[in-house]
Amino acid sequence: MKIAVLKELAAGERRVSATPETVKKFTGLGAEVAVETGAGASASISDDAYAAAGATLGPRAQVIAGADMLLGVQGPDPASLAGLKQGAWIVAGLNPFGERARVDGYAALGAEALAMEFMPRITRAQSMDILSSQSNLAGYKAVLDAAAEYGRAFPMMMTAAGTVSAARVFVMGVGVAGLQAIATARRLGAQVSATDVRAATKEQILSLGAKPIFVEQVKGIEGEGTGGYATEMSDEYKAAQAELVSSHIAKQDIVITTALIPGRAAPRLISDAQVASMRPGSVIVDLAVEQGGNVEGAVAGEIVEKHGVKIVGHRNVPSRLAADASALFARNLFNFLSAFWDKDAGRPVLPDDDEIAQAIRLTRGGQVVNARLLAQ
Template sequence: MKIAILRETTDYERRVSATPETVKKFIALGADIAVEAGAGERASIADSAYQDAGATVADRGAVIENADILLCVRGPATESIVGVKRDAWLVGSLDPLAQRLLVDRYAAAGIEALAMEFMPRITRAQSMDILSSQSNLAGYKAVLIAASEYGRAFPMMMTAAGTVSAARAFIMGVGVAGLQAIATARRLGAQVSATDVRSATREQILSLGAKPVFVEQLAGIEGEGAGGYASEMSPEYQKAQAELLSGHIAKQDIVITTALIPGRAPPRLVSDTQIATMRAGSVIVDLAAESGGNVEGVVAGETVVRHGVRIVGARNIASSLAADASALFARNLFNFLSAFWDKNAGKPVLDEEIGNAVRLTRGGKVVHERLLG
């Protein structure tokens, strides 16, 4: 069983899909590991570290030759993996809903593509969940970015020259990223409030010492919490939420939005009109910018100023913490493959529940139900 570790070619992608730690663990299972030269360079992992862990390091052609499994962070273009054998697995964050044409090409090449972001949110798959591990880091870094962009201090400071008021931070969306953003903003000394369409998050917000801001006496969302994710809000809820939040946003110094709905455009949470009510120098960090954004006027990968408010279009934010993000991502991949490792077969053999959830292509065809509609 040969496992190939690909070097990421996207300019803004610094992560790598395996670390020396996971290389050693794969070798202990009986796998041969081949790492593309320079794969870990942008995550501060030298080729020699992989070699010391027992992997071979070579160019891409040699790495993918006869590989049974290819590990990646982002799905590679098929022309960059010409020569990969049919029925080889490609495992990583493949963005299948946005990269459907690429999925079709994987099928045509005979590759069995496994999208880790489709991992079901069930107890036994928690250690395999790349969305959670990467979102945790993104929520943390979003607050640091906001603090850097904000021209004032976060904590209240009492000095001989007077008192500096604490910054007011509002977190919109209390999933993994939002919870970490709340915790980080609190640690930096801000007065933190948060909201979500899932009423069950109220206790989580309170447990972190933040103030929950919720629409009262109105049903929340359709299919609330299905699969561990939020889904579309009803029009009535959207209207009530907008009215409540407009007054709250006007009083905030920092707003961080984290709302994503799998398979759909992100919900619009902050309008231009609401931005105009915030005081000059306030900061908004939009963690959904890459998918279209929660904030009106956001530009992915850029910081724009509207009405004196700085709007940060966060793009691939976990990658800015490349070393830690890679370590967590690599462990997710190892946990996934090792959980199904068949010692007799010398390879992983997936079960139906998780296999069907992550498998995009097989036998030259696209097979995932979410891509066949």
């Protein structure tokens, strides 16, 4: 069983899909691991470290040749996989909705593509969930990025020269990223509030010491949406939320938005008029900018200034913490593959009737077979 670890070719991608830790674990299962030369350099992992863990190093073509499985952070371009073995697995974050043509390319290659971001949010798959591990780091980094752009201190400071007021931080969207953003802002001493369309998140907000800001007169979602995400809300709720947010956001120094709906453009949470209501020097970090953005005027890959307010739209935020993001991502992949490892076969085996297999398998036998993708 040969596992190939490829160097990421996407612009700005600094993560890697395996670390010396997971390479050692794979070799312990009896697998041969081949790592493309330089694959871990941007995540501060040397080729020597991979070699010491038991991997062989080589150029891309050599690594791919004869591989039964390719590991990646982002899905590789099918054109870069010349010589790929028929039936080889491609295990990575494949962005199936945004890169459908690429998925079709995997089918044409005869590969079995497994999209890790389609991992169901069930108890036994928690340790395999790349969205949660990477969103956790994104929420943390969003607060640090906001602090870097904000021209004032976060905590309240009482000095002989007078008192510095605590920064007011508002987090919109209380999923994994939002919860970590709340916790991080609180640790830095900010006065934190948060909102979500899911009423069940109110207790989570309170548990972290933040103030929940919720629409009371119009019913939201009581529990979780599909897969733990929020779903689209009624026009009545949207209008009520917009009114509430408008009055609250004008008093905030920093706003962090995290709202995403799988397979759809990110919902618009902040209008240009709401940006204009904030005081000059305020900062907004839009973690959904790559899916269209929660903030009007946000630009993917840029920090723009509107009405004296900085709107931060960094791409691929987890990659800005490449070493830790790689370590968590690599463990997610290992946890998934090891859970299905068949000692007799010497490789992982995905039963057709398994809930995880059905959720993440995109292509098989030259066809796109994923129900969610085919329904689009």
